[in-house]
Amino acid sequence: MHPQGVCSLANRRPAGGPARLAAVYNPPMVITPAISADRVRSMAADFDLRALPADFYANPYPVYALLRETEPVKRMPDGSFFLTRHADLASVYRDAATFSSDKKVEFGPKYGAGSALFEHHTSSLVFNDPPLHTRVRTLIMGALTRRAIADMEPGLVTLVDSLLDKIEARGGADLIEDFASAIPVEIIGNLLGVPHADRGPLRHWSLAILGALEPRLTPEQEALGHRSVTEMLAYLGDLVRHRRAHPGDPDHDVLTRLIQGEVAGQRLSEVELLQNCIFILNAGHETTTNLIGNALVALQEWPAAKADLLSKMERSAQDPRGLEANLDLAVDEFLRFESSNQLGNRRALKACTVGGVDLPEGALVTLCIGAANRDPAVFADPDRLDLQRAGNRHLAFGFGIHQCAGLSLARLEGRIAIGRFLARFPGYRLSASPTRGGRARFRGFLQAPFSTT
Ligand code: HEM
Secondary structure, three states: OOOOOOHHHHHHOOOOOHHHHHHOOOOOOOOOOOOHHHHHHHHHHOOOOOOOOHHHOOOOOOHHHHEEEHHOOOOOOOOOOOEHHHHHHHHHHHOOOOOOOOOOHHHHHHHOOOOOHHHHHHHHHEEEEEEEHHHHHHHHHHHHOHHHHHHHHHHHHHHHHHHHHHHHOOEEEHHHHHHHHHHHHHHHHHOOOHHHOOOOOHHHHHHHHHHHHOOOHHHHHHHHHHHHHHHHHHHHHHHHHHHOOOOOOOOOHHHHHHHOOOOOOOOHHHHHHHHHHHHHHHOOOOOHHHHHHHHHHHHHOOEEEEEEHHHHHHHHHOOOHHHHHHHHHHHHHHHHHOEEEEEEEEEEEEOOOEEEEOOOOOOOOEEEEEOOOOOOOOOOOOOOOOOOOOOOOOOOOOOOOOOOOHHHHHHHHHHHHHHHHHOOOOOOOEEOOOOOOOOOOOOOOEEEEOOOO
């Protein structure tokens, strides 16, 4: 761990720092409403990802729990299957030869073959099978080395502290706008060497392009998605041209490595390069924003867990490894408890059986990560936020050949952001109810105003 990392938080602010952390206990705030048993039954019976009722988004977990108990491989009105058991998700993730990630069949009718969103989503590694997937992933993993990620830590600490300084001066801010979303945009921007002045539109492009993956889209959302891909391609085309002319050090510069890297003597084509740069920029964006935002909102609902974490941070403040280990456990529990990416998709290339249900060739399958991560067969007391949970086998980063390529970076961002925020503002409080993003796939908040004390 870098000397400036979370372990040094005790030294940075002697007054108001960790010496007082454990003393802070705020009463719980209800953010996730309870839902009546009747309402849960009716939502589960009519479950259809394309027509989710408004109250589902506030708390989808009771519906997921009932589906998991009664119809773990649920056939939806469009003929696709919705999976909620951890074991069933793991078996699908494991079997990439049967369950394809290639989305050309689904995205043709959804976006129009040849459209900007179609070309983007069907060229990115996450929506492809081997051999294209293997080639792109090998290059990305070669670029996201331990060293490249460790190199990012000092800049991350400086960035987080500068955001906290600004928030402290104002006595409060918006958790999402002013903190959670400001971190990944800079980190991913640094990863690909996007100049600071150019970073303004990145978040909106990312929200529009990934938002277009939602099960149902309005014509306006779709048009915005197409426009965002076109604008982002034009921007990255210029960036790549510049980097080809002025290459960086491939040991440190991820974009140079993606441009120059070869697998079996083959480089990425221009289209593969640009579309996968868009994907990397987007993949690390909203997901990480939501990890940080969901964690800091959840702690308001779970004050005892917060007080316990603060007291552990206080006790391990002079023990960098202990502090890091406590925060790492907490970050993985936040990822399990409120997974920022709740849904994944696969298509069966041949007839097969999952969870005792026969699926025909071509069956479309939705993997509900949010439900699997609350499966009592794997997690004791799954609806409790337990920041000391050991052996946490959550699926928040997926599993198998497509498992998140940025998971180490995401965990690092989570640990530094959440750890330093709590050390600085142990008594923070939401000053109004937070506003949910209202999306089934990417779970998070749009706004969460708070005061620092
Ligand atoms: C909390 C933050 C994050 C979460 C919850 C998350 C979640 C996921 C999930 C569930 C997948 C698997 C998709 C599938 O199997 O269909 C995935 C893939 C991926 N993620 Fe992440 N991600 C996060 C952060 C990041 C970051 C920071 C980066 C970039 C540096 C990144 C880059 C990728 C890439 C490149 C893939 C595709 C891997 C492949 O197809 O082989 N992710 N992510």
